[in-house]
Amino acid sequence: MDDELIVIDKAVVSYREDIALRGVSLKVSKGEFVGIIGPNGAGKTTLLTVVNGMGKLLDGKVRVLGHYLTPGNGNSLRKKVGYVPQVQNIDPRMPICVREVVMIGRYGILGMFKRPRKADYEIVDEALELVGMSHLSQRPIGHLSGGELQRVSVARALAQQPELFLLDEPTASLDWKAQSDILELVKMIHDTRSLTTLFVTHDLSCLPVTCDRVVLMKEGLIWAEGSPAELLTDNNLSRLYDMPVAVVESRRKKAVTVN
Amino acid sequence: MDFSIFGYQFMQNAILSAFLGGIACATIGVFVVLMHMPFIGVCMSHAAFAGALLGLWLGFNPLVGAFGVSLLSAAIIGPLADRGELSPETSIGVIFSLMLGLAFLFMGLMPGTKSGALELLWGSILTNTRSDIILLGIVAVVVVALVFFFFKEIQATVFNRDTALAVGIPAAIFLYGILFLTGATITASLRSIGGLLIFSLILNPAAAAYQLTYSMKKMFLLAAAFGVLSGWVGLLFSYFFNLPSGATIVVTSSVIFMIAAIFSPKRKVKGWQSQPLSEQEP
Numbered sequence: 001m002d003d004e005l006i007v008i009d010k011a012v013v014s015y016r017e018d019i020a021l022r023g024v025s026l027k028v029s030k031g032e033f034v035g036i037i038g039p040n041g042a043g044k045t046t047l048l049t050v051v052n053g054m055g056k057l058l059d060g061k062v063r064v065l066g067h068y069l070t071p072g073n074g075n076s077l078r079k080k081v082g083y084v085p086q087v088q089n090i091d092p093r094m095p096i097c098v099r100e101v102v103m104i105g106r107y108g109i110l111g112m113f114k115r116p117r118k119a120d121y122e123i124v125d126e127a128l129e130l131v132g133m134s135h136l137s138q139r140p141i142g143h144l145s146g147g148e149l150q151r152v153s154v155a156r157a158l159a160q161q162p163e164l165f166l167l168d169e170p171t172a173s174l175d176w177k178a179q180s181d182i183l184e185l186v187k188m189i190h191d192t193r194s195l196t197t198l199f200v201t202h203d204l205s206c207l208p209v210t211c212d213r214v215v216l217m218k219e220g221l222i223w224a225e226g227s228p229a230e231l232l233t234d235n236n237l238s239r240l241y242d243m244p245v246a247v248v249e250s251r252r253k254k255a256v257t258v259n
Numbered sequence: 260m261d262f263s264i265f266g267y268q269f270m271q272n273a274i275l276s277a278f279l280g281g282i283a284c285a286t287i288g289v290f291v292v293l294m295h296m297p298f299i300g301v302c303m304s305h306a307a308f309a310g311a312l313l314g315l316w317l318g319f320n321p322l323v324g325a326f327g328v329s330l331l332s333a334a335i336i337g338p339l340a341d342r343g344e345l346s347p348e349t350s351i352g353v354i355f356s357l358m359l360g361l362a363f364l365f366m367g368l369m370p371g372t373k374s375g376a377l378e379l380l381w382g383s384i385l386t387n388t389r390s391d392i393i394l395l396g397i398v399a400v401v402v403v404a405l406v407f408f409f410f411k412e413i414q415a416t417v418f419n420r421d422t423a424l425a426v427g428i429p430a431a432i433f434l435y436g437i438l439f440l441t442g443a444t445i446t447a448s449l450r451s452i453g454g455l456l457i458f459s460l461i462l463n464p465a466a467a468a469y470q471l472t473y474s475m476k477k478m479f480l481l482a483a484a485f486g487v488l489s490g491w492v493g494l495l496f497s498y499f500f501n502l503p504s505g506a507t508i509v510v511t512s513s514v515i516f517m518i519a520a521i522f523s524p525k526r527k528v529k530g531w532q533s534q535p536l537s538e539q540e541p
Contacts (some may be wrong), residue, residue: 079427104415110428140473
């Protein structure tokens, strides 16, 4: 029972006038690596916002890391949840350097009126080292490429020393090399830090094939869940994405997968 | 030149007002520049102006009206900008036009001479009284103290509100705090600089500092220095050439911005170098 870090019970969430999640239930155990797959608009991102306490529940219950989520109590939870969003547009003149951006990951945990200490700088530098960005630590954040920005996002999430690691399409809009680098990095971090990871993507070629479990989402519902080998068949995917089997087959042959 | 003028009380008051107002306005400017919401300044200054006119019309202290109405507009802009239902420019534009309309409406309703209203539009730093300076001083100290004590939360919030929220910082509180501080600063500076001109004293020093540094701490310090410099140089020109002080202060701040933009290292092309970027010490 205590192994269940995330318990979502019939969650209903609306986004503007649409219902984004229509009664979704999901349990995730400690140490699992779960891939969440589905077409655009399936509710994948909304599911992540429910997990880190940003989504507004209309109905259902959500318990994450022992917190029952109610509106307004998300901040204490989010300090323990590392979140990596899609590549963000950053003002190239923004006066903040890479190391300071990673330090933002410590700010929530530090709390108000506390300045970062030596231990915090050590955690930040270690995270930068792990993602291979130490040499750019003094560079203005706006001067980085998309792949480098995502490494910094991963480092910031690591600086939180999180128990839960959420990634929302972290490889979208990156080139092939940067995509596979980020995937390898995420898998390596998941293993070495024994984290519990939720990885959202619409692009199957960007899913670490070593994930323990996949959750297929469509139209605000969980459509299927199970082991990747069982579920990720051409037949299933053609139904998930509403595309003919032959098209799915040819696309998957071209796709680059990462072990 | 005759510098005996600095011995007079009114000139000393003006110099002190320019110092305090310059620091407060420029600090607020760093927020609006980094959050890409420069028109919040325009909108709030017109809200303060409309509120002051309401006070003049109904016979209560114009500064109370200015403070009330600018806080009210902050309370309307905040949720609109926060939830992203409309683009911030659109929602700020709607509030701005309303405030401009209300200002003219109150001016039209006001009986008798409009000179009090025009004074608030142009400002007159040379007639500042002790109570004006105390108000400016309180606002400047509060603004600087909050930036000092909440620097890391402010840094995270102006960098990216979603990121700040994701690491467990109550970003919405800081956004509202910044909006309320903007209202307070504009109200306190209204009589010195004037409702029409105050926006440039908020924007220009911060925009100039923005051209020159990649460190947020330095940006705050540079902006404050430029704000004070604008005030003092503007004051000198106003006195020696007998020009309206609000206008000379604003023109000076614009000139400082232009000089900063011309000499900005951020505009230099880095492309042609003898060694690749990654091998260079940044």
